[in-house]
Amino acid sequence: MGIQERKKREKERRRQQIIVAAKKIFSEKGFTKSTMEDIAQEAELSPGTLYLYFKNKDELYASLSLRILQYLNIRLEDLKNAENMDSQKKIAALKDALYDVYQFDPLVLISMFHLQSSETLKNLSPDLLADIMKLSRRSLRMMAQIFEEGIRRGTLINKNPTALADVVWALFSGIVLWEESKKLIDKNKDYLKQTLDIAFEILSRGVTN
Amino acid sequence: MGIQERKKREKERRRQQIIVAAKKIFSEKGFTKSTMEDIAQEAELSPGTLYLYFKNKDELYASLSLRILQYLNIRLEDLKNAENMDSQKKIAALKDALYDVYQFDPLVLISMFHLQSSETLKNLSPDLLADIMKLSRRSLRMMAQIFEEGIRRGTLINKNPTALADVVWALFSGIVLWEESKKLIDKNKDYLKQTLDIAFEILSRGVTN
Amino acid sequence: MGIQERKKREKERRRQQIIVAAKKIFSEKGFTKSTMEDIAQEAELSPGTLYLYFKNKDELYASLSLRILQYLNIRLEDLKNAENMDSQKKIAALKDALYDVYQFDPLVLISMFHLQSSETLKNLSPDLLADIMKLSRRSLRMMAQIFEEGIRRGTLINKNPTALADVVWALFSGIVLWEESKKLIDKNKDYLKQTLDIAFEILSRGVTN
Amino acid sequence: MGIQERKKREKERRRQQIIVAAKKIFSEKGFTKSTMEDIAQEAELSPGTLYLYFKNKDELYASLSLRILQYLNIRLEDLKNAENMDSQKKIAALKDALYDVYQFDPLVLISMFHLQSSETLKNLSPDLLADIMKLSRRSLRMMAQIFEEGIRRGTLINKNPTALADVVWALFSGIVLWEESKKLIDKNKDYLKQTLDIAFEILSRGVTN
DNA sequence: TATGAATGAGAGTTCATTCAT
DNA sequence: AATGAATGAACTCTCATTCAT
Structure with missing residues (x-):
């Protein structure tokens, strides 16, 4: 179970990492002008990774x-x-x-x-x-x-x-x-x-x- | 003088025609998802015509x-x-x-x-x-x-x-x-x-x- | 014949008027960025009129x-x-x-x-x-x-x-x-x-x- | 290290692929009449890809x-x-x-x-x-x-x-x-x-x- | 799990040209 | 002859999303 726990924790941490980046970008540029690329860069991840944690841009936004x-x-x-x-x-x-x-x-x-x-x-x-x-x-x-x-x-x-x-x-x-x-x-x-x-x-x- | 009057009235009517269409489309789809094409179609005009009356999409929106x-x-x-x-x-x-x-x-x-x-x-x-x-x-x-x-x-x-x-x-x-x-x-x-x-x-x- | 002569002269003058305007605009903006609208405005004519004297933009340009x-x-x-x-x-x-x-x-x-x-x-x-x-x-x-x-x-x-x-x-x-x-x-x-x-x-x- | 090398080479090859296509299209049609779509098609790529390698049409042209x-x-x-x-x-x-x-x-x-x-x-x-x-x-x-x-x-x-x-x-x-x-x-x-x-x-x- | 190159639909906008007046 | 409003095709460029690696 320990491994699963850790994995879950890590997954949650990634999510937060993305959310923090998204917050920053959305705040600076507003929803429409923020690109997934921007957010990925801010989070030091690739655009594709964002989609492993959030279904799409809307959901990422709403998650905030x-x-x-x-x-x-x-x-x-x-x-x-x-x-x-x-x-x-x-x-x-x-x-x-x-x-x-x-x-x-x-x-x-x-x-x-x-x-x-x-x-x-x-x-x-x-x-x-x-x-x-x-x-x-x-x-x-x-x-x-x-x-x-x-x-x-x-x-x-x-x-x-x-x-x-x-x-x-x-x-x-x-x-x-x-x-x-x-x-x-x-x-x-x-x-x-x-x-x-x-x-x-x-x-x-x-x-x- | 009559001609200028009439032209002015017609121009104003066109504007209203566009505004009515824009209102409908913006209301249905929201700003981002509404396209100028949509609005033009609703107004039964060509997209280009919209730009004769409004500088751009933002301004059309704000005009409402x-x-x-x-x-x-x-x-x-x-x-x-x-x-x-x-x-x-x-x-x-x-x-x-x-x-x-x-x-x-x-x-x-x-x-x-x-x-x-x-x-x-x-x-x-x-x-x-x-x-x-x-x-x-x-x-x-x-x-x-x-x-x-x-x-x-x-x-x-x-x-x-x-x-x-x-x-x-x-x-x-x-x-x-x-x-x-x-x-x-x-x-x-x-x-x-x-x-x-x-x-x-x-x-x-x-x-x- | 006098009338036809005069008409011809006037037509030629119009042409020149357009050419002068075109020269100015093309010189300032280059061919691509110059619009027929620009030239018409400079010549104090309507865009449509330009097409009575020149077949299209290319020809107007070449006429220079x-x-x-x-x-x-x-x-x-x-x-x-x-x-x-x-x-x-x-x-x-x-x-x-x-x-x-x-x-x-x-x-x-x-x-x-x-x-x-x-x-x-x-x-x-x-x-x-x-x-x-x-x-x-x-x-x-x-x-x-x-x-x-x-x-x-x-x-x-x-x-x-x-x-x-x-x-x-x-x-x-x-x-x-x-x-x-x-x-x-x-x-x-x-x-x-x-x-x-x-x-x-x-x-x-x-x-x- | 080999992977990075290969990727770099591939990236360079793509660039060349685009340049070759651009050359062909620009030569055939001239700058203005060539569209990015044309070039993309010639290169068997999507239009968007061109912009990953060249900032815009002007730059692609100049790169030649x-x-x-x-x-x-x-x-x-x-x-x-x-x-x-x-x-x-x-x-x-x-x-x-x-x-x-x-x-x-x-x-x-x-x-x-x-x-x-x-x-x-x-x-x-x-x-x-x-x-x-x-x-x-x-x-x-x-x-x-x-x-x-x-x-x-x-x-x-x-x-x-x-x-x-x-x-x-x-x-x-x-x-x-x-x-x-x-x-x-x-x-x-x-x-x-x-x-x-x-x-x-x-x-x-x-x-x- | 993570990558990031590639996609490709689609957007806003422009403008040469037309045509009813 | 002159107008200028209207057209609408066509353009460049963007970007959310995918997928082979």
Whole structure:
């Protein structure tokens, strides 16, 4: 078994090696302009090898999302388990978690938001798509639980928690993409943190009874 | 003079003919997978003709945004001029305006949000980019004015109006993209209106003093 | 008849107008990169009009050669008629004539040399080709006559005069093209006159008995 | 080590395979009308493969020149090292060398002369251009040395040797192009050798003291 | 498992030429 | 005669993917 283990570990390491390279290249050039050749070179592998680990370019791209979704899940899990926190605090903590996710890897996060609602999504292998969906759903469910709890306690307004989670997610992604867009035009502008703070302050006030 | 008039009208009609075709194709296949050939065929024109009206594929794509931004501007202009409306009402009206913009042309709106925060933006001709920027900025300024007014009157919390406008825009685009994304996975889901309603209700409560 | 005359004159003027424009554009951009659109614009005409006066782009290009060949013929004619000139002087005068032709329109001359021995030649209409051939042959014949005369008089070595004319023409075109080539690499270099002087001095010594 | 060797050899063979095909196609159709598709087909390769070996069409075209320039260099080198030859003999030998170069590959030589003094030259990659320039310059320098030697010995007239080399080169290229041109019109004519002989006889007489 | 040369379909774009007005 | 919008074939070049080694 030891050998198989080691092989599996090595295989996983290769995958990561490719993912790291892909992240770099995709971030620098965007999806369309990145070539498999570029990524292979960055990973110090041959183009052919990439196809041993990823079905195609789309899947490689989408795989980046998995890592960040996993990180998001961990952060939300922690938040869920946190005790002695009122809803206000939890919402503030949610904001921090999301901001951490952004900082964990801004470019990949943006890639992921691009991936959502785009053609690429349809071309993914069912397996990968299922993985992504599972993680997203779990994240949203955990966010919903925060609101659910507050509603149960009577501190938050009585709105469908799932919808509230959608609002949070939409707000977060909207802010990330919009601030990114402003940065594209004017490199100096970087108001993400501030916009996020204001947005969540309003959100917090808005959902509080 | 009549002849020049007619020619101008015909030229404009051709442009529209191409825009309609482009909208259809881009919506169906996404930017990358749509070919100029596809669009030409849809418009019942030859590929070369497209280039008489649009400098290249990027510009054709971006041109779609212009119309919807113009429509948005008009709606916001109306809102600005509306009298006898308290801030609450104005925010509700703002939501309606944005929803109308969505309904005016959902696919183009989504395209526009995709265009934002993508490499394509940088490849546009300065003229077109300037036009788009001008319209976006004007829209955001008008939204900011709604908040400004409320703050002046003391009915809204004292936050930077420009930032509030950014939050609204991010929220709107985030919801549109996220709900679209959910639809891609499951065609039956269409909660945009509901999510938008909840989001703006929270927003409204959140910014009210 | 007056009207027809006038029409013919006007037609000829239009032709010239186009030729002037074509010369400018071809000189600036070279044959391949010049478009009929460019030339039409320069001539302040529409692309379609060009085709009323020239069968196609190739013919328009080749037409430029005609003018310079005509000029060459005139200069050689003068030379032929010149009396009281020994062969040495005639050869020197021939050099001057050729240099004048170069100065008359360097870019068109170069174009003409490019035209020679290239694909384009085969695509010309028989008429135009015949015109060009007629003028070239006449020029060469006149050069040959200069040598013939000298040989008859015994001042020049007894070589086939036609071959000598070929040598002169090859030498002239070779120098023009080669010096042009050097200029392409280094704009400052312009030794055409000097090279031509040396070449003809040697030629003159070489053919003198 | 053997494997690397073999791969290198194979790579070089492929290059040659492409060059041979390119030569054939360019000769038949001229530069503009030859398509990469044509060449690929002739080489029994796919169009994409051509681009693995040559950056673009221009470079492929220019690459043809390199081989012939190398051959020219070798021939001139031999000539330079030849002892016990007076200047007359050396000039005759120079003519023979040039004629051999012509015979080595007439079509490529003509291509090279076309390349000279054409826009294409400017589009070459600096590396390739540098290679071509280096070889041309070296060839011309070696020709100049022949004259230099004769001048030093007092057997040749005292003219700038560099200019004399230019004259030789211009004369040679002029003759090749002009005789080619005549052949285009009338396939039966082939006076290149004879014209070259006469030209060099005159040259020789002309430069001899 | 890894390679990387080769593939070849297909893209965006250009432009000589035509023809209805 | 002149126009100029429209054509559409043809071009160069790219690059995701394959497969013999």
